[in-house]
Structure formats: C-alpha cells, structure tokens
Amino acid sequence: MTDETGMAPRILLVDDGDLDDIRITLRELGFAVARFEEGQSGSASVLISSARYALSSTPIGARRPGFHIVVTERMSSGLRRELDRVRPDFILEQPVDPIVLRLLVEHALYSGPERRRAARVPLRASVRYRVGLVFRSATLIEISETGCRLEAKGSFERGQRLTLVLRPELTGAGELALEARVAGAASDTARRSKRGESSLAFLPQDAATRSRLRNLVASAAVE
Numbered sequence: 385m386t387d388e389t390g391m392a393p394r395i396l397l398v399d400d401g402d403l404d405d406i407r408i409t410l411r412e413l414g415f416a417v418a419r420f421e422e423g424q425s426g427s428a429s430v431l432i433s434s435a436r437y438a439l440s441s442t443p444i445g446a447r448r449p450g451f452h453i454v455v456t457e458r459m460s461s462g463l464r465r466e467l468d469r470v471r472p473d474f475i476l477e478q479p480v481d482p483i484v485l486r487l488l489v490e491h492a493l494y495s496g497p498e499r500r501r502a503a504r505v506p507l508r509a510s511v512r513y514r515v516g517l518v519f520r521s522a523t524l525i526e527i528s529e530t531g532c533r534l535e536a537k538g539s540f541e542r543g544q545r546l547t548l549v550l551r552p553e554l555t556g557a558g559e560l561a562l563e564a565r566v567a568g569a570a571s572d573t574a575r576r577s578k579r580g581e582s583s584l585a586f587l588p589q590d591a592a593t594r595s596r597l598r599n600l601v602a603s604a605a606v607e
Contacts, residue, residue: 394493396420398433403455406432409482415489430492435463438470451492455480459568464581473504474531475583477568481543484567484585491530504528505604509554514547524550529594529601531567531585540566540582548584550600560596563587 395417397407410417435456452472456463459477467475474488504526511524513534522536532548540546543565550560564584589597 394429395489396431398431398437399455400434400436402434402457403432405478406455406480406485409480409485410489413482413486413489430489435467438472439466453488453492456568461581471504473528474585475568477542477583479542481565481567484543484565487565487585487587488530488567504533505601507604509551511551511554512549514549515544519549524554525581527601527604529586529598531564531583534582534584535580536582539580540569542566542568545587546584555596555600556603557596560593560600562589562593562597 395410395415396419397403397417398420407417407419430451430453432453432455435454438452438454452470452474454467454470454472454475455478456467456475457478459475464475473492476484476488505528507524507527509524511522511534512519513522513536514520520536520538522534524532525535526533534548545563545565548562548564550562552558554560564586567583567585569580569582586597
C-alpha cells in the first residue's frame with residue numbers, strides 16, 4: 385500500500401470521498417496519506433475514518449493501528465454513544481481546524497505503537513475553563529495526554545481556544561492549567577439552556593506540564 389508519491393503512508397484514510405478536505409489538508413501539511421481500498425495489504429500508523437466506517441463491519445477494524453481518529457459531519461448525543469462503543473482515540477467534527485488536526489497527527493506519529501499515551505480514561509470531575517477573562521464551570525468526562533471531553537452549559541465554536549483548569553483535588557497538587565482548542569461539540573450545545581459535550585485537543589505544553597498531565601492520566605487509569 386502506497387500513497388500517490390509511491391511512499392508507504394503513515395496515515396490511512398477510510399471514507400467514501402467525504403473526507404477529501406482532510407486528505408488535502410494533511411498533504412498540505414506534509415503528511416503521507418493514502419485511501420483504504422478493499423484487498424489492500426499493509427498498515428499505517430494512524431487511521432482516520434468517517435463515522436460510518438468506524439461503526440461498520442468492514443475489515444478495517446482488524447488492521448486498526450495504534451491511533452484512530454473519527455471525523456463526523458455533525459455530532460449528536462446518539463452518535464456519540466455509538467462511537468463510544470468503538471472507542472476511537474479522538475473524534476473531530478467538520479470543518480476540522482488544521483491546527484488541531486496537525487497536533488493530533490503529530491502526536492500520534494510521535495507516539496507510534498505506544499497507545500497508552502493517547503488512551504482515553506473515563507473520569508468525572510468538576511473543573512473550570514477560561515475563555516478570555518471569564519471563568520466557567522464544567523464537568524470533565526474523559527481525559528488523555530492529547531485531549532479531553534467536557535460537559536458544559538452553553539456552546540463552543542470549533543477551533544476556539546480556551547484554558548482548562550484542573551483543581552488541586554484532581555491533580556493531587558496545585559491547579560493545572562492546560563491550553564486547548566475545541567475539536568468538536570455535540571449538537572446539543574447549540575441551545576444554551578442545555579449541557580452538552582465537547583472534545584478538546586491540548587496544545588503543546590512545557591516539560592513540567594506534560595509530566596503532571598501524564599501522571600494524572602496514569603493515576604486515573606489505575607483507579
């Protein structure tokens with residue numbers, strides 16, 4: 385299996401052509417990417433699929449690599465529950481912010497087969513987040529070293545930047561501030577009177593912050 389340049393791809397795209405914008409963006413960012421076809425052999429480091437293929441019974445599951453990103457046109461609570469059974473490493477809602485996509489793919493390629501670095505750990509805890517100068521409360525549902533899922537009242541915009549603040553009782557030490565971008569949000573959040581889920585992708589961190597986050601995820605995974 386090779387990409388259009390004849391090189392072995394590190395990223396495999398599985399879709400019906402509805403992720404062409406993702407393929408174009410990845411190539412513009414300099415990544416080798418190929419589209420999956422039945423009967424192909426070989427493997428790739430990162431699998432990016434549409435929600436339909438992630439939930440289908442196609443043979444891609446048997447060759448799933450260490451990092452799986454699902455891209456969906458529109459997220460709903462029902463689709464979120466279905467995808468949770470598949471357990472992808474990250475879910476993005478279109479249109480995908482190129483910066484978020486680059487950060488996720490670079491992390492996945494750097495991590496290689498060490499899946500635990502991006503493993504999602506279920507965790508329900510009270511947190512705060514800041515947009516501009518305003519702090520608001522939210523509930524942390526899930527966390528990994530690459531991002532997290534939040535339940536919050538109101539709505540986020542994809543690509544929006546915010547600061548997530550983890551409380552001392554969660555970190556076991558002082559507060560931990562994590563810069564992040566919104567990667568996707570459930571459609572429920574369109575109504576400000578409801579609470580909905582959003583996916584965040586963490587931005588690059590300094591060594592001390594990475595170490596604290598890694599320890600937090602590791603501790604939560606064994607509880």
